[in-house]
Amino acid sequence: MSSDTHVYSYSAVLMGSPILLKLFDHNEALAGAVFRVIKQQEILLTVNRPQSEVMSVNHAAGVEPVVVSQPVFDLIARARAVSVLPESLFNVTIGPLVKRWKIGFHGDSVPPAEELQALLPLTNPQQVILDPAARSVFLPQRGMEIDLGAIAKGYIADRVRDFLRQQGVEHALINLGGNVQTLGGTPDSEAPGWGIGLKKPFGAPEELIGVITVSGKSVVTSGVYERYFELAGKRYHHILDPASGYPLDNELLSVTVISEDSIDGDIYTTLLYGMGVKKGLDYLANTPEIEAVFVTRDRQVICSSQRQFSFTLLDADFHAV
Ligand code: FAD
Ligand code: MG
Ligand code: MG
Numbered sequence: 001m002s003s004d005t006h007v008y009s010y011s012a013v014l015m016g017s018p019i020l021l022k023l024f025d026h027n028e029a030l031a032g033a034v035f036r037v038i039k040q041q042e043i044l045l046t047v048n049r050p051q052s053e054v055m056s057v058n059h060a061a062g063v064e065p066v067v068v069s070q071p072v073f074d075l076i077a078r079a080r081a082v083s084v085l086p087e088s089l090f091n092v093t094i095g096p097l098v099k100r101w102k103i104g105f106h107g108d109s110v111p112p113a114e115e116l117q118a119l120l121p122l123t124n125p126q127q128v129i130l131d132p133a134a135r136s137v138f139l140p141q142r143g144m145e146i147d148l149g150a151i152a153k154g155y156i157a158d159r160v161r162d163f164l165r166q167q168g169v170e171h172a173l174i175n176l177g178g179n180v181q182t183l184g185g186t187p188d189s190e191a192p193g194w195g196i197g198l199k200k201p202f203g204a205p206e207e208l209i210g211v212i213t214v215s216g217k218s219v220v221t222s223g224v225y226e227r228y229f230e231l232a233g234k235r236y237h238h239i240l241d242p243a244s245g246y247p248l249d250n251e252l253l254s255v256t257v258i259s260e261d262s263i264d265g266d267i268y269t270t271l272l273y274g275m276g277v278k279k280g281l282d283y284l285a286n287t288p289e290i291e292a293v294f295v296t297r298d299r300q301v302i303c304s305s306q307r308q309f310s311f312t313l314l315d316a317d318f319h320a321v
Helices: 028-045 053-059 070-083 097-103 113-122 154-166 262-285
Strands: 002-004 007-014 017-023 130-132 137-140 171-174 179-183 196-200 210-215 218-225 230-231 236-237 250-257 291-296 300-303 309-314
Touching: 007 028, 017 028, 028 053, 028 070, 028 236, 053 070, 070 130, 070 262, 097 113, 097 154, 154 171, 154 179, 154 262, 179 196, 179 262, 196 218, 196 250, 196 262, 210 250, 218 262, 250 262, 262 291, 300 309
Parallel strands: none
Antiparallel strands: 002 007, 007 017, 017 171, 130 137, 171 179, 179 218, 196 210, 210 309, 218 250, 230 236, 250 291, 291 300
């Protein structure tokens, strides 16, 4: 815990990610309770331990349907629905590719092309069979694996927000390592919004392109610079293209989504990453509840409409459009 004026920051490492909670009261017990909320969700949703509700579905692939709890069923159903949208980059059955590449984990390597080809038929989200009455999930082929890495942090950030609200908290920020959710603004009348740094891709941790200011909104960033490895001068990052089995290669370095719910932010960073800037902006023009900031390889920072946030550029090497 450290205090800076009257902001109290609490940190932990959960889900392999640095977690930061900011409160305006010194409340160690509340911070502990928040970290327990996150831990409980991690235990249900992780694919990085042998056991979880999601892992029981994966272990039973090709064998039998598995009954899961209602919230986990609903989350998998949402992830499946997003995955089967036309041209969606989001794929809830990306697990076999994620496990093979191991990007961001010990032992990452570039798999042989034929191995990736052989895994592609195991990543068809249409094949996930959901039975709402039984609350069961069935992966019909052996080797299929659900991975909620592109949606679960957003979902969990919303659970933390709901928990803090129940506790009567009006002003708070939770950062799950790229997924930020806020309650209210700050109680500071001079600077009432939360300023959330937009990181400079491949820069030092404290280097920012600019600041996104919000109150009571979620700010989620997905980027090619978060988890990656380099081999023979080429970078391999963790957002995989389910069509090819390789990291998606386009003009984007990062996409940040500003929305009410962090689950939407997490979903849309992945979807917009797949759409690219032009299609993404066209899409957002008809989706007023979702707003975004794109950062491109040629150092442009492109904001959609700014009703829910404001953006301040800090780095003169980048160009705000
Ligand atoms: P996003 O861009 O939102 O999502 C990228 C992640 O989604 C990838 O890392 C991959 O898992 C998956 N993905 C890749 N391509 C696609 C695609 N086309 N469609 C759908 N999904 C895709 N990390 C650790 O190092 N150790 C841990 O023990 C650990 N445990 C975790 C437990 C939980 C419950 C969660 C949610 C995450 C955990 N993580 C852990 C982090 C995890 O491995 C991912 O790195 C993280 O979820 C990526 O989130 P993001 O917001 O950075 O990226
Ligand atoms: Mg995501
Ligand atoms: Mg995410």
